[in-house]
Every structure is written in C-alpha cells, then in structure tokens.
C-alpha cells in the first residue's frame with residue numbers, strides 16, 4: 001500500500017487524524033472536439049474537458065500535477081495566485097520560471113498551499129493557449145476551520161471565458177506579423193457554453209438551485225482580453241472572497257471580474273420558483289475594439305411538486321438589465337466595496353514602512369517594424385521598457401548565475417516624466433530589454449501603477465506572480481505623491497494577486513518580498529502581455545535554507 005493510499009484510508013476512517021494530504025493530478029494536454037462550442041474545430045484541452053478539471057485541495061495540502069504534452073505546441077501551466085513559497089520552479093510562466101514542456105514531454109509541478117483559501121485558477125502560460133487550457137483551483141480551509149460565513153448548501157464553479165471561431169494561435173500570429181491588434185473574440189462563455197448564439201443550438205449552462213437554500217458561487221474570469229460583468233436576474237449576490245483571500249461581505253447586483261481574478265459570492269435562492277437569466281457582458285471604457293457580445297445561461301429553481309407552481313414561471317425566463325459597456329461607475333463601486341476581512345483569525349498585514357517605492361507607467365507605444373505592412377508595430381511597456389522574452393528561463397539564469405540573459409537595472413520610475421494621462425508625447429517609441437528589478441529577501445515594496453493615455457488610455461488588470469498584494473489606493477489622472485498617500489487605506493485594503501488599474505488612472509499596491517525567486521508582473525490582458533507589457537522581480541535568498549530557493553527539480557524542461 002502506498003503512503004498516499006494509507007493516508008486516504010486514514011482520512012476516511014479518522015477524518016480528524018490527518019490534517020493535510022498529498023493530492024495527485026494527471027493533466028494530459030490533448031486536442032479535443034467539443035460540442036459545447038458548436039464547432040468542429042478541435043481545441044487544446046486538459047483531459048478532453050473544456051474548461052479543464054477543477055483542482056480541489058485543502059490549505060496545507062501538497063499538490064502534485066503531472067502534465068504530459070500530447071499536442072504539437074510548446075506548453076506550460078501556471079497556478080495563478082498560488083504563493084509558491086520556495087517552489088518558484090513550479091510557477092509556470094514560459095521562459096520566466098521554466099522552459100516549455102515540448103511536444104511528447106512531461107513535467108511534474110509540485111507545490112504546497114500555504115496561507116490561502118478560496119478560489120484561484122490554473123491556465124496555460126505560453127502564447128494564447130490559455131484561451132482553452134484553463135480551470136479552477138478550489139482551496140478549502142483546513143479541516144478544523146469553518147468558513148467565516150454561513151456554510152452554503154452547495155458550491156458551484158462558474159468559469160467565464162472567451163471564444164474565437166478561428167484557431168487562437170493563428171489569431172495571435174497574424175496580429176504579431178502585422179503589428180496590429182488581434183481579431184476580437186466571437187463570444188464569451190459560461191462554463192464553456194457560449195449560450196444562445198447565432199446558428200448554435202447549444203442550450204448553455206444551467207445553474208440548478210432549490211428554493212430557500214444558499215449557494216457559494218466560485219466565479220473565475222479565464223477570458224484572455226475582456227473584463228466582464230456578471231449578473232443574475234432578480235437576485236443579489238454577497239461577495240465574501242476575492243483571489244483566495246476573505247473579504248468583508250457586501251451585497252451587490254453586479255459582479256465585476258477582470259481576467260485572472262476570481263470572486264466568491266453567496267447566492268440566496270429566495271425568489272419565486274422559476275427561470276432567471278444569468279448574463280455576462282464586457283466592460284470597456286476606452287475607444288478600443290473589443291468583443292461586445294453578451295452571453296447568457298439560466299438559473300433554474302427545482303420545481304416543488306408539493307405546492308402548486310404557476311406554470312408560466314416555468315416557461316418564462318425572468319430577464320435583467322445589462323450594464324452599459326462603459327459603466328465605469330459600476331466598476332468603481334464594486335472595487336471600492338472590496339475590503340479585506342481583517343479579523344483576529346485573518347489579519348491584514350499591510351507593510352507600513354516601504355523599502356522600495358516604485359512608480360511604474362503602464363501602457364502602449366509604437367515601434368518601427370521592418371516586416372510589418374504599416375512599417376510600425378504596437379508594443380506594450382512598463383516605464384518605457386518593452387520586455388523581450390529570453391531564450392532560456394530567467395530563473396535558471398538567476399540560479400546558475402548565467403550572464404547575458406537579463407540585467408537587474410529596471411527603472412524605479414519613468415525615465416522621462418510627462419503628463420501620463422494627458423496628450424501623448426510626440427515620440428511614442430519605447431526601449432526594449434530583458435530588465436529586472438532586484439529585491440532583497442523580506443523587503444517591503446510599494447508600486448504605484450500609473451496608466452498612460454499614450455495612443456489610448458485603457459484599463460490594465462495587472463497580475464503579480466508569487467505574492468498577494470494589498471491595494472492601498474487608486475484614483476483618476478496622475479498619481480500625486482504628496483496628496484494621494486494621505487488617503488491610503490493601511491487598515492483593511494483588499495488583498496489580491498490581480499488588480500484592474502482604472503483607465504487613465506493609477507493604483508497603489510504593497511507587498512513583502514518574502515518569497516525567493518523570479519516573479520513575473522504583467523498586464524493580464526493577453527494582447528498586452530504579447531506586446532511586452534511585462535517585467536519581472538528577482539527576490540534574493542535570505543539566510544539559511546528556509547529562506548532560499550531550492551535547486552531545480554530533476555525533470556525541469558530544458559530549452
């Protein structure tokens with residue numbers, strides 16, 4: 001009998017005896033035909049499922065995922081939002097922490113879930129494969145600990161996505177060659193279904209509920225480029241957690257969720273028995289082309305045969321209003337309502353003293369391009385640096401001290417100050433480079449992410465790997481280093497791993513660099529990551545083995 005089987009048996013016979021487990025998963029990356037999408041074009045999936053399998057575990061569990069690549073693309077998987085304490089080799093972004101798993105090869109991701117509970121997501125982290133290679137991660141609290149809210153009757157996973165009729169790799173390759181924005185998606189999906197869609201008989205997803213019960217919805221935005229609104233007709237939702245950190249509960253009729261973000265909300269099935277529309281629709285408050293389609297599914301009450309139900313409630317679907325596409329005030333109200341729980345059990349530990357104070361401008365630019373028809377290509381940048389991916393993994397170059405792969409001179413502030421949210425400067429070219437910023441172990445960091453209006457202002461959901469950060473402030477226009485810090489929330493700011501920086505505005509975050517390794521920071525709109533709106537931090541080792549990055553695993557893929 002293996003140790004795992006013994007532990008499983010023990011946990012079954014004596015639940016209180018075993019606190020943490022080793023959870024094994026096999027991810028076979030394969031080409032799959034799916035009827036959900038009303039298309040005969042095969043897509044890349046994990047184990048033939050779209051969305052892929054949910055990874056269930058408890059806080060403190062050790063998770064082992066063996067990924068085998070059976071498709072013709074290079075591939076890696078990122079465990080989005082998992083802290084990866086001292087397991088930086090398992091984080092997954094291609095050419096940052098590992099070389100890709102090449103066709104026919106495999107790699108074992110091995111990490112432990114420390115200090116987190118809630119919903120996260122996993123997704124491919126190379127090119128645009130995450131469009132179909134993604135799924136939810138559910139981290140249950142430790143066995144002895146209840147949720148800080150009433151236990152729901154059932155839990156439901158709701159994964160929002162974005163679907164192209166064309167092959168997504170062809171879409172991004174065509175855009176890269178032209179230096180132009182990629183074709184927008186054809187539909188948004190709810191648990192893989194586009195919902196009623198022209199020429200598609202797919203019925204869509206149905207959320208079944210029983211009258212009088214409560215449900216925990218684990219909502220994941222796995223879309224590539226679209227920030228989304230989520231609504232259920234006739235029902236409010238109570239938000240209780242974001243990015244696997246508990247929040248103060250608040251009630252809302254609209255959830256706002258950016259790519260890479262997750263939100264747990266409680267649904268009370270307290271309305272008359274019937275069918276209610278669930279809608280997702282995009283948010284865009286900038287003059288930029290996007291997929292403006294609305295997708296829907298249905299909330300359906302189980303019929304109660306003991307009481308007479310008016311038959312029209314079964315045939316009529318109750319509708320809801322869809323937020324305007326540019327409903328900035330709805331997004332602001334939602335984001336301002338998010339506060340960390342800050343209880344005795346789950347305290348908020350925002351750094352009060354800042355060792356590194358960074359100002360990062362984030363936006364786009366235009367560089368010359370010999371091979372592009374227009375002679376130019378769109379680029380993304382942070383502090384005017386468009387990040388160039390290296391040919392081997394940054395973490396390997398760091399660990400083995402290989403020179404010439406990256407430099408550690410990433411600018412602490414924009415090289416030239418200008419009115420970031422005003423008229424574009426005359427010269428909108430950027431520099432390129434593989435430049436990183438170095439942090440000593442356990443130093444505290446503040447980053448003001450300042451959106452620019454170069455070419456067009458736009459909201460940028462920014463994701464930091466390896467850490468949760470606190471969102472201590474945000475505003476419109478240019479950050480004012482004298483006035484704005486007076487209003488920072490250092491008491492109960494929301495703790496998360498991805499934050500939408502408002503269009504033509506700024507967001508300030510703080511975190512403690514207590515995790516040695518190389519950690520990617522990038523806009524989670526895949527189009528902007530492709531364009532170079534990314535950089536990485538090096539966090540040096542502290543003292544002794546418990547504060548150092550261990551050696552790479554033996555099966556780490558090679559370039």
Ligand SMILES: *[C@@H]1O[C@H](CO)[C@@H](O)[C@H](O)[C@H]1NC(C)=O
Pocket residue numbers: 031032033040042
């Ligand atoms: C998908 O369906 C097409 C058309 O029916 C078929 O030719 C192809 O072999 C299928 N691919 C897979 C991976 O099942």
Ligand SMILES: *[C@@H]1O[C@H](CO)[C@@H](O)[C@H](O)[C@H]1NC(C)=O
Pocket residue numbers: 064108110111
């Ligand atoms: C996972 O990592 C831990 C800690 O390094 C190690 O003890 C364990 O053997 C690894 N498990 C697998 C399956 O590689």
Ligand SMILES: *[C@@H]1O[C@H](CO)[C@@H](O)[C@H](O)[C@H]1NC(C)=O
Pocket residue numbers: 166167170171174183
């Ligand atoms: C992108 O859209 C254009 C215009 O509709 C179309 O001609 C082209 O084939 C599309 N590209 C891909 C990869 O589908």
Ligand SMILES: *[C@@H]1O[C@H](CO)[C@@H](O)[C@H](O)[C@H]1NC(C)=O
Pocket residue numbers: 198199
């Ligand atoms: C739906 O199918 C009809 C008939 O095949 C076709 O004429 C029409 O263009 C299709 N519409 C869409 C949106 O694909």
Ligand SMILES: *[C@@H]1O[C@H](CO)[C@@H](O)[C@H](O)[C@H]1NC(C)=O
Pocket residue numbers: 234235236251252253
């Ligand atoms: C939802 O909440 C709003 C205010 O937050 C309230 O006006 C409305 O009545 C609530 N609706 C339901 C169905 O509870």
Ligand SMILES: *[C@@H]1O[C@H](CO)[C@@H](O)[C@H](O)[C@H]1NC(C)=O
Pocket residue numbers: 292293
């Ligand atoms: C969505 O965009 C298309 C193409 O730009 C446009 O024709 C259509 O009117 C838009 N629909 C909505 C609801 O804004």
Ligand SMILES: *[C@@H]1O[C@H](CO)[C@@H](O)[C@H](O)[C@H]1NC(C)=O
Pocket residue numbers: 419421422423
């Ligand atoms: C920056 O540009 C904005 C928008 O044009 C303008 O309202 C603002 O006054 C400018 N700020 C400064 C300091 O020039």
Ligand SMILES: *[C@@H]1O[C@H](CO)[C@@H](O)[C@H](O)[C@H]1NC(C)=O
Pocket residue numbers: 384415416418425427429430431
């Ligand atoms: C960005 O870098 C390019 C290339 O060095 C330079 O021409 C441009 O002026 C810089 N822009 C800003 C705003 O720093």
Ligand SMILES: *[C@@H]1O[C@H](CO)[C@@H](O)[C@H](O)[C@H]1NC(C)=O
Pocket residue numbers: 388431432
């Ligand atoms: C970096 O910039 C130089 C000069 O602008 C350009 O020639 C080169 O192609 C750029 N490299 C990449 C990878 O964009």
Ligand SMILES: *[C@@H]1O[C@H](CO)[C@@H](O)[C@H](O)[C@H]1NC(C)=O
Pocket residue numbers: 442
């Ligand atoms: C990290 O810094 C904080 C604040 O100074 C301190 O309380 C904590 O003990 C430090 N942790 C380590 C592992 O050094």
Ligand SMILES: *[C@@H]1O[C@H](CO)[C@@H](O)[C@H](O)[C@H]1NC(C)=O
Pocket residue numbers: 544546547
């Ligand atoms: C590592 O060990 C040292 C000495 O035992 C201890 O002071 C420190 O807090 C430990 N750091 C962490 C992150 O546990």
Ligand SMILES: *[C@@H]1O[C@H](CO)[C@@H](O)[C@H](O)[C@H]1NC(C)=O
Pocket residue numbers: 073074099100102391558559
């Ligand atoms: C896959 O990755 C390897 C290693 O980096 C690289 O040499 C190869 O060109 C990549 N293949 C494709 C199709 O991108």
